[in-house]
Amino acid sequence: xxxxxxxxxxxxxxxxxxDEVVDHAAVTVDAFLDQSNAAAVRIExxxxxxxxxxxxxxxxxxxxxxxxxxxxRGYSSARVLREAxxxxxxxxxxxxxxxxxxxxxxxxxxxxxxVNTLDEADAERAFNLWxxxxxxxxxxxxxxxxxxxx
Amino acid sequence: MxxxxxxxxxxxxxxxxxxxxxxxxxxxxxxxxxxxxxLRLQNGLYxxxxxxxxxxxxxxxTLNGTQMHALADIADKYDRGYGHFTTRQNIQYNWIKLEExxxxxxxxxxxxxxxxxxxxxxxRNISSDQYAGAAADELVDPRPYAELLRQxxxxxxxxxxxPRKFKxxxxxxxxxxxxxxxxxxxxxxxxxxxxxxxxxxxVGGGMGRTPMVAPLIREFVPLDQLITYSEACLxxxxxxxxxxxxxxARIKILVHEMGKDEYARQVEEEFAHLLExxxxxxxxxxxxxxxxxxxxxxxxxxTEKADRSDDKFARxxxxxxxxxxxxxxxxxxxxxxxxxxxxxxxxxxxxxAMADLAKEYSFDECRVTHAQNIVLPHVEIGRLNELYGKxxxxxxATANIDQxxxxxxxxxLDYCSLANARSIPVAQKISQRFEQNGKGEMLGQLKLKIxxxxxACGHHHAGHIGILGVDKKGTENYxxxxxxxxxxxxxxxxxxxxxxxxxxxVDAVEKAADVYLAQREDGERxxxxxxxxxMDPFKEALYA
Numbered sequence: 001x002x003x004x005x006x007x008x009x010x011x012x013x014x015x016x017x018x019d020e021v022v023d024h025a026a027v028t029v030d031a032f033l034d035q036s037n038a039a040a041v042r043i044e045x046x047x048x049x050x051x052x053x054x055x056x057x058x059x060x061x062x063x064x065x066x067x068x069x070x071x072x073r074g075y076s077s078a079r080v081l082r083e084a085x086x087x088x089x090x091x092x093x094x095x096x097x098x099x100x101x102x103x104x105x106x107x108x109x110x111x112x113x114x115v116n117t118l119d120e121a122d123a124e125r126a127f128n129l130w131x132x133x134x135x136x137x138x139x140x141x142x143x144x145x146x147x148x149x150x
Numbered sequence: 151m152x153x154x155x156x157x158x159x160x161x162x163x164x165x166x167x168x169x170x171x172x173x174x175x176x177x178x179x180x181x182x183x184x185x186x187x188x189l190r191l192q193n194g195l196y197x198x199x200x201x202x203x204x205x206x207x208x209x210x211x212t213l214n215g216t217q218m219h220a221l222a223d224i225a226d227k228y229d230r231g232y233g234h235f236t237t238r239q240n241i242q243y244n245w246i247k248l249e250e251x252x253x254x255x256x257x258x259x260x261x262x263x264x265x266x267x268x269x270x271x272x273x274r275n276i277s278s279d280q281y282a283g284a285a286a287d288e289l290v291d292p293r294p295y296a297e298l299l300r301q302x303x304x305x306x307x308x309x310x311x312x313p314r315k316f317k318x319x320x321x322x323x324x325x326x327x328x329x330x331x332x333x334x335x336x337x338x339x340x341x342x343x344x345x346x347x348x349x350x351x352x353v354g355g356g357m358g359r360t361p362m363v364a365p366l367i368r369e370f371v372p373l374d375q376l377i378t379y380s381e382a383c384l385x386x387x388x389x390x391x392x393x394x395x396x397x398x399a400r401i402k403i404l405v406h407e408m409g410k411d412e413y414a415r416q417v418e419e420e421f422a423h424l425l426e427x428x429x430x431x432x433x434x435x436x437x438x439x440x441x442x443x444x445x446x447x448x449x450x451x452x453t454e455k456a457d458r459s460d461d462k463f464a465r466x467x468x469x470x471x472x473x474x475x476x477x478x479x480x481x482x483x484x485x486x487x488x489x490x491x492x493x494x495x496x497x498x499x500x501x502x503a504m505a506d507l508a509k510e511y512s513f514d515e516c517r518v519t520h521a522q523n524i525v526l527p528h529v530e531i532g533r534l535n536e537l538y539g540k541x542x543x544x545x546x547a548t549a550n551i552d553q554x555x556x557x558x559x560x561x562x563l564d565y566c567s568l569a570n571a572r573s574i575p576v577a578q579k580i581s582q583r584f585e586q587n588g589k590g591e592m593l594g595q596l597k598l599k600i601x602x603x604x605x606a607c608g609h610h611h612a613g614h615i616g617i618l619g620v621d622k623k624g625t626e627n628y629x630x631x632x633x634x635x636x637x638x639x640x641x642x643x644x645x646x647x648x649x650x651x652x653x654x655x656v657d658a659v660e661k662a663a664d665v666y667l668a669q670r671e672d673g674e675r676x677x678x679x680x681x682x683x684x685m686d687p688f689k690e691a692l693y694a
Contacts, residue, residue, distance in 0.1 A: 048389070070188060070271070072311025076388050079308055083427055097181070099172060099189055103307035122175065129168055132160050134301045136429045137308075144157040144301070145431035148438065 011113040022061035049077035066094035082108035082138040170252040194265030205268040210278035211239030215509040222501035273303035280519040284527040292322035313391035314399035329636035354405030357606035362402040382421035446513035452478025466549035485548040494522030503544035562602030569602035571619025571626035612636035628655035
């Protein structure tokens with residue numbers, strides 16, 4: 001397993017951040033924990049994102065890999081990082097499909113590097129489809145219960 | 151019952167638009183079948199042996215007359231004039247065309263219904279006690295809590311790609327009529343020593359290949375932490391549930407392999423963290439929901455006696471009516487198990503009839519039961535004779551609730567692509583046999599459940615008598631199980647021995663019933679006798 005892997009800025013198809021695209025090679029969680037100068041890390045489905053929490057201040061980019069779109073562990077990983085206050089980029093990489101974009105946004109992903117480029121119009125529609133949400137996450141959207149009760 | 155506000159309506163309308171677009175992209179070839187499959191599944195659309203099957207959610211089994219009428223109209227417009235009520239209180243249609251599915255969902259949305267998350271690896275429809283709001287033995291009506299959970303679990307972004315499907319059940323009585331401990335999460339609303347209402351969480355139950363009775367994970371979760379605790383339970387499962395083998399991916403395997411204490415500890419850790427995240431709706435939301443489930447305007451001073459001079463009517467009352475919390479009322483169960491019929495099926499005409507009867511006799515409300523029947527929850531005892539007459543006219547007056555003819559059966563090899571054997575013909579033959587030999591009523595409560603494969607959709611593990619269809623070298627073979635229960639005395643049935651062919655299994659059920667009739671003591675049900683005398687006398691009769 002090489003230590004250096006990950007996507008490059010060119011691979012990012014959608015991004016919802018104003019800062020510059022992070023261009024560090026992302027390393028595995030184990031490699032990241034081994035070296036104090038790494039600033040980008042890639043989480044695989046079996047990794048525990050909580051291991052990164054003591055090191056959030058030095059992380060500029062987290063890539064969360066979806067080797068297959070049916071494996072939903074990455075959604076929890078992203079939420080765990082956001083709930084701990086991580087404000088850097090969380091990039092969904094791998095098998096990222098149109099119909100996952102909206103829920104990934106809800107879980108804290110703010111950059112998307114799908115292995116197969118997505119149709120821009122379909123993606124745009126998907127990002128903007130849901131005007132309302134039932135649950136509170138860290139994405140800043142007011143859930144329906146909050147709108148009902150102020 | 152619950153009514154949508156503009157937000158709930160917008161959510162289902164948006165879902166219809168989303169699925170219409172997904173279907174378009176599929177039909178245009180923009181997404182593969184592998185990519186489309188989970189999307190259609192999360193809208194209730196399965197590909198079965200002969201056609202698409204669409205499963206519609208009936209949240210906690212509660213319907214009003216308008217909705218039941220709409221379900222009938224859908225059966226006419228999109229199917230072949232039938233609907234099939236399921237063991238999770240839903241309804242499914244067996245002959246759906248993919249290109250028509252978005253229109254069907256749009257029709258549902260017009261009556262505040264949907265098919266959201268009725269399939270797929272996500273949190274499914276929340277089930278509950280079919281007598282909620284009517285039962286004399288309940289602590290509170292469990293449905294407001296189920297509705298709160300419905301909204302939380304619908305489109306939950308973190309939990310739409312779980313290792314496997316996830317079923318939640320909420321009850322509020324010590325008498326379990328919803329198989330609560332055979333769910334991924336079973337919640338019982340309870341009162342603690344301080345007199346406060348809260349939730350006991352049982353996690354890791356289920357049927358399928360590896361049946362397990364859910365252990366108690368937490369005795370008391372305060373009401374204002376219900377959603378947060380549920381989220382913690384799900385997050386631990388999403389993180390650690392097995393994804394290498396779909397047959398070991400349910401939470402029951404995780405809880406079993408990890409140990410319930412370790413699972414509970416991890417949930418507590420996640421719970422403590424999530425409590426700081428402010429994800430719980432305020433109690434005001436629960437208070438907003440509750441009035442929708444307030445008692446209807448029950449009359450007072452009603453007669454408590456029906457005219458029992460008609461013997462058939464009296465027998466129907468004894469088997470199909472359940473005591474009610476309000477004097478002068480009963481909850482009536484309409485059997486969808488006519489002798490020789492397909493368990494759980496209702497024709498368009500029958501659905502329309504039940505909708506009209508709900509409106510006329512039961513405050514416009516009906517319920518679907520996990521045993522695949524329909525309940526009119528609030529019927530005046532003084533009007534039972536009149537109601538019975540109308541049920542007779544609609545072919546809905548079978549008097550067999552919880553008797554051997556009231557069989558739970560999966561669709562089996564007649565419809566299902568997973569099945570190894572047919573379930574429906576076996577159910578039909580058994581109900582005919584016990585009608586002909588006249589033993590059905592004599593046997594009293596005897597819950598018989600049939601699955602056409604080890605996935606156990608027909609709940610055979612939980613049958614007083616269970617039947618499991620298997621494939622034996624290319625022919626259908628049926629194993630007999632005894633001693634299961636889905637009720638508060640939950641237990642898992644055991645296999646008697648070698649299986650039987652289709653004719654043989656019907657004989658075997660009769661032999662087992664005869665053992666009970668010969669050996670029962672006063673007041674014993676089949677299950678009680680089995681528990682007292684054990685398997686051996688049954689084996690002797692079956693394999694002698």
